[in-house]
Amino acid sequence: MLQDPDDTYIATIAAHCDLLGKEVLEVGCGTGRITRDLARHAARVVAVDPDKGALAKARATAPAATVRFLPMPDGVLDFPPASFDVVIYTLSLHHVPPDQMDESLRTAAGLLREGGVIVVVEPDEGGSFTEAKERFGAGSGDERPAREAAIRAMHGLEGWSVGETVRFRVRFLFADEDDFIASKLPGFGEQPEAHRRTVREFLARHRTAEGIVLDAGRRLNVLRRGSLQLIAGRTAQEFNQRKVRLHGREMPADQENKSVQLQTVGPIRSVPGVDLERCFIRSPSPDCRSSREGSGRAQNVA
Numbered sequence: 001m002l003q004d005p006d007d008t009y010i011a012t013i014a015a016h017c018d019l020l021g022k023e024v025l026e027v028g029c030g031t032g033r034i035t036r037d038l039a040r041h042a043a044r045v046v047a048v049d050p051d052k053g054a055l056a057k058a059r060a061t062a063p064a065a066t067v068r069f070l071p072m073p074d075g076v077l078d079f080p081p082a083s084f085d086v087v088i089y090t091l092s093l094h095h096v097p098p099d100q101m102d103e104s105l106r107t108a109a110g111l112l113r114e115g116g117v118i119v120v121v122e123p124d125e126g127g128s129f130t131e132a133k134e135r136f137g138a139g140s141g142d143e144r145p146a147r148e149a150a151i152r153a154m155h156g157l158e159g160w161s162v163g164e165t166v167r168f169r170v171r172f173l174f175a176d177e178d179d180f181i182a183s184k185l186p187g188f189g190e191q192p193e194a195h196r197r198t199v200r201e202f203l204a205r206h207r208t209a210e211g212i213v214l215d216a217g218r219r220l221n222v223l224r225r226g227s228l229q230l231i232a233g234r235t236a237q238e239f240n241q242r243k244v245r246l247h248g249r250e251m252p253a254d255q256e257n258k259s260v261q262l263q264t265v266g267p268i269r270s271v272p273g274v275d276l277e278r279c280f281i282r283s284p285s286p287d288c289r290s291s292r293e294g295s296g297r298a299q300n301v302a
């Protein structure tokens with residue numbers, strides 16, 4: 001099995017979070033699959049996981065001098081305050097017991113320096129691999145309740161705002177049906193024949209020249225200090241005509257930069273060149289599923 005042969009995770013993370021020269025804490029690094037990619041961008045990566053077996057594998061395969069793999073007994077993040085620029089949860093927040101998710105995020109927030117961000121990558125709906133998990137219990141099975149709890153926790157982090165949800169797909173390549181069954185469906189042989197036939201028919205529909213190719217939806221959010229609310233205002237089109245200045249750089253206020261602006265400025269009192277009373281913004285959705293669009297004034301409510 002080959003997961004993410006296209007390196008979509010790191011491409012998406014690096015496109016939405018500046019890692020260059022940053023000190024990064026990766027929470028729930030597992031066997032270090034994404035740690036290796038983070039280390040190619042960041043100055044230093046500390047990667048933690050409560051699973052000692054996974055950490056041993058990670059240490060064996062990710063020897064970069066700038067990476068440290070550390071145990072995380074009882075899921076506790078034990079570092080001095082303000083130690084990092086970025087804390088990233090890579091498909092791990094939904095593995096934190098639901099009653100500990102809030103605390104995990106609160107602790108992560110306390111480990112960040114001024115201007116630091118939390119990046120959360122989570123499974124999303126959609127994709128044939130996700131279908132196999134939900135229908136047949138493949139891999140870690142149906143993760144919808146855990147995923148929704150993770151997203152709720154993210155939106156509940158007091159004093160922080162959740163940026164726009166970035167949705168993407170990752171691919172999984174399996175040599176053949178048996179490769180998928182061996183790696184994702186232990187106990188397959190004991191299943192009733194009708195079920196086994198259904199699984200094989202499903203896999204046959206995804207057979208290509210490369211083997212069995214499945215995909216899964218993923219989502220990424222960047223959390224920043226400060227929060228926003230919508231009040232009233234103009235349309236996206238009108239906002240798009242403007243230019244905004246962000247950290248001294250002038251950039252077009254296009255769809256992407258609009259969210260960058262809102263996520264990056266933090267406590268928004270003024271943005272040179274932008275009339276905040278008449279701009280279009282996105283705000284974190286209270287239903288925890290997607291961003292809600294609206295016309296409005298950005299008001300700092302932090």
Ligand SMILES: C[S@@+](CC[C@H](N)C(=O)[O-])C[C@H]1O[C@@H](n2cnc3c(N)ncnc32)[C@H](O)[C@@H]1O
Nearest residue numbers: 027028029030033049051075090091092095096
């Ligand atoms: C699906 S794996 C993701 C591993 C890795 N980040 C990746 O993308 O390949 C989820 C990881 O979360 C870890 N985990 C479980 N409980 C945790 C907790 N309380 N805090 C942080 N990570 C946890 C698991 O040990 C596991 O390695």
